[in-house]
Amino acid sequence: MSLSQRDLTFVLYECLQSEQLLSREHFAEHDKSMFDDVLKMAAELAKKEFAPHYRKSDLEEPHVVNGEFQIIPETKQALDKLREAGFFAAAASFADGGMQLPNVIWNACQALFLAANCGTTAYAFLTIGAGNLISSFGTTAQKDMYWKKMLAGEWFGTMCLSEPHAGSSLTDILSKATPRADGQYNIKGSKMWISAGDHNLAENIVHLVLAKLPNAPAGVKGISLFIVPKYRLENGALVANDVNLAGLNHKMGYRGTTNALLALGEQDNCIAELVGEPHQGLAYMFQMMNEARIGVGLGGAALACAGYEYSLSYALERRQGRALSNKDPLTNQIRIIEHTDVKRMLMAQKALSEGALALCLYASRLVDDHQTHEDATSRHEANVLLELLTPIVKAWSTHYGLEANYHAIQILGGYGYTREYPVEQIYRDNRLNPIHEGTNGIQGIDLLGRKIPMQNGLGFQLLSSRIRASTKNARENNLFALAESLDHALDAAQETTMTLMSAQASPELRLANSWHYLEMLGHIVVAWQWLIQASVAQTALQQKLSASEQEFYNGKMQTCKYFFKYELPKVAVWSNLLTSFDTTTLEMQENWF
């Protein structure tokens, strides 16, 4: 399971011009060949250490025997190699012992690992996300104690938000933190759906836990963030911190990553450290959640790419049937890629998977601009646009990434439905992504209810002007028809957005179809990414190229056309639905079901 490295470098350098980052002080010590080396190392590691146990980690799901975790040794070995190669600290600064890589380069590496084996990869990425949170909001002592170990890949990390009765509704968490005389806190509560919540892959697990202090304000305003290690350091020794595995969830897919119900402080012996200020926990956690939402979108895109690549290689070899115009049974069977309907399913996958990947990397590039752009306005704008795009990155990439995987199975037919081929596992694994880190429905509400009105619509304005710049550029590249289509679609989205924002409607009515709003804007954003790619390809095709390069760019041009012809017209359907303020769903009574 892999994704195309040529596609990665195309997006990174030709579309996102990531080598421009080298001119910034923060990345001044790098050069492009160093980026290339890192990508190459990631690709090799993904291929050698992650991909080979993809199926095995599904068949031999982690489980507990007599209190001991049984996890296939390949998982730890892959993570050890990742650690040895320094990837746990890829984005950390030189000062902290990291590689100080741009986010966009690091996320390209992540995509390679996720495509190869998302279940094993998750342990590392959760650790990195949790570490970043401590690095942003923790004290120097906390960084020295926890983050350093996490950067080294010696201790792993998690995020502990949900509880059994409070999955999406964090307002309602019940975990309690009680101050102790020593300045620390006693934690008591249950945490549910904790990915990598327990295992024996690392010396320690650093849980970042949301809990409430005594007399905290009700709701999300009373949530604080705590560091709760599985083992705490006492007199130089690690001792159990009363964080106990209360059960493992048995998932449909993504089985390589444990998912745990944790009991904290059952013996009143779970000691925690507060991170930052009291009651600011959710705001802090959102840093990790936003990072994780990009990561989940990237997972959706990477698995879509993996399914595409696999079904493509299958379609190039498998012989079955003959051309529609050939009725002679004595001729040889043709390779199924020669059947137009199979080609259609490959194009659909290419359009959805590479479109999603480009979008995820675009967002990753915005992270870099937010953090390192020389210009303050540009930094601010990058952040606003990133906030707007985050729910689309998360939800569009996972929803349509899964649709791509549907086609991959369909191309393999009966074989695709068996556990002897990887595409069914890819499909099962990817089915998690529309659920975790905020369901896709919640992303729709976040987009339309919060991100669109934010700062008087600045995010949407920034997005629109960037898209218009791209359509202008496309016209200059003679891509008139494509530019015209995207401009029209954006016109419709602008009208739709205005209508939704200006109307005197209840939040319930305004947001009734927020999921379809996300689909509408998502399709426009991905069409935009394809137009950028087509413009680059068009320019490249003017030059003298090797045959394989010419084929690559032709494929980009053709797939852009596919997306514009098959997918973009759906925008009109969603726009009509949204502007009609349809009340069908709202009026439906629960006893009418």
Added chain:
Amino acid sequence: MSLSQRDLTFVLYECLQSEQLLSREHFAEHDKSMFDDVLKMAAELAKKEFAPHYRKSDLEEPHVVNGEFQIIPETKQALDKLREAGFFAAAASFADGGMQLPNVIWNACQALFLAANCGTTAYAFLTIGAGNLISSFGTTAQKDMYWKKMLAGEWFGTMCLSEPHAGSSLTDILSKATPRADGQYNIKGSKMWISAGDHNLAENIVHLVLAKLPNAPAGVKGISLFIVPKYRLENGALVANDVNLAGLNHKMGYRGTTNALLALGEQDNCIAELVGEPHQGLAYMFQMMNEARIGVGLGGAALACAGYEYSLSYALERRQGRALSNKDPLTNQIRIIEHTDVKRMLMAQKALSEGALALCLYASRLVDDHQTHEDATSRHEANVLLELLTPIVKAWSTHYGLEANYHAIQILGGYGYTREYPVEQIYRDNRLNPIHEGTNGIQGIDLLGRKIPMQNGLGFQLLSSRIRASTKNARENNLFALAESLDHALDAAQETTMTLMSAQASPELRLANSWHYLEMLGHIVVAWQWLIQASVAQTALQQKLSASEQEFYNGKMQTCKYFFKYELPKVAVWSNLLTSFDTTTLEMQENWF
């Protein structure tokens, strides 16, 4: 796992007026209460014997230990009860010891079993289909020998078409049948993807096998049909017939049903009987395949209903979050059905699942009209319309049934992704249905390439006039706007069809988007089924009704509106794509991928 019996009786009697069948001679000995009793018995059996081991049959997949099948005992017990209740002979005539039930009533029973446990159900339905084939084309001796045992549920049956190198392309099968001196045949070959291909649930398994006689014409014209029992009768004893299990396929879902690679005649000792005339095998087999395609569509619909019912009951109980307009964390959490986005996902499921089920039962009613209508023209027309609708029944119901199941998981959130809740299994099981009995892509080609042009477009004409009759009726019921929408959509479909049929285009270009043609016509056909339901509901609502009946009909009205508002507008997108004769996919070169 179940589906709504109220919905079944609504479709059967109020929409399809199945009690009119009682006036036909073939059903004269029945009355409506007898139909009701059968449905009730099926519902009880489904609930008591099929549903309880649904998960267990997934977790403890059938497997072989030391040459012995290990299948959980509940499977055999359920099938024994089905046999004892006479359901293996439900549609067979009184003369043959059957219940002589209308196809539409029997398929309603099938839907109940499929919703409860599709994996166990498949053994029986394959037996019935195989038995019907022998009954249609076998000799009296073959019927006495095999069919009687199958009607009694003592011997089971299969269909053996595919081979490892010939899945969809039956032209290319290699299995050979050599005439023997005794008038029988020696069979040699491999058969792949054989559902219920081996097990120990019945005394014998009667395989219906496609193979080629010596010097047979090339291609499908040289395929003959054979009865190949697992054990043949010799001197009154059953002896092994050299039909050997070469391997079990390990599937993503539908695990309760074994799926086998069979080796026939490895020891040159596999003896078969020819069914009917030589070289007519594929034509015969199409009877079973067409029946099976309706059955697969019904499976897609039934699983969609099962997921809908389960996620509905969950949404009515699970408390999470608050109304968008309520920011007070001290108020109680609301049941998730109160969230508009959850309601939207329930409406989508109701629209897709009950729409598909109505379509499947409509097609089943056509089978009855074809077989028992008093009027010869009506019989013929029913058959032509059935042929047209079969690919839609199969492919639309399974594609959109699976989409419904996606929503069911989404409503349960993290819980929905675990094996502790049934919706993930329903989703995995249903994923088979777009593949087997002809992939959905092949159904699209069958529809546009064969069924539409058939008899100078008679099928499409019949469909159109029936839809127009329904829109006329809907107008009389004051459902103007809905009737108008469907008429417009049908206009578009008629134009699209004319354009595709009249153009001088290669088959490759004409059929390049046949899958989207199927989606387009499928959406119209399902909208039509919803309009029929809304017209019936509208009439019913004029009368004095109990509260629950009023709610039921209101739900039907509202869901019809949903389908027309959210789904039907997509017809324009597909129609535009199809009439533009888009060449994007055709032009894509394989080395551009």
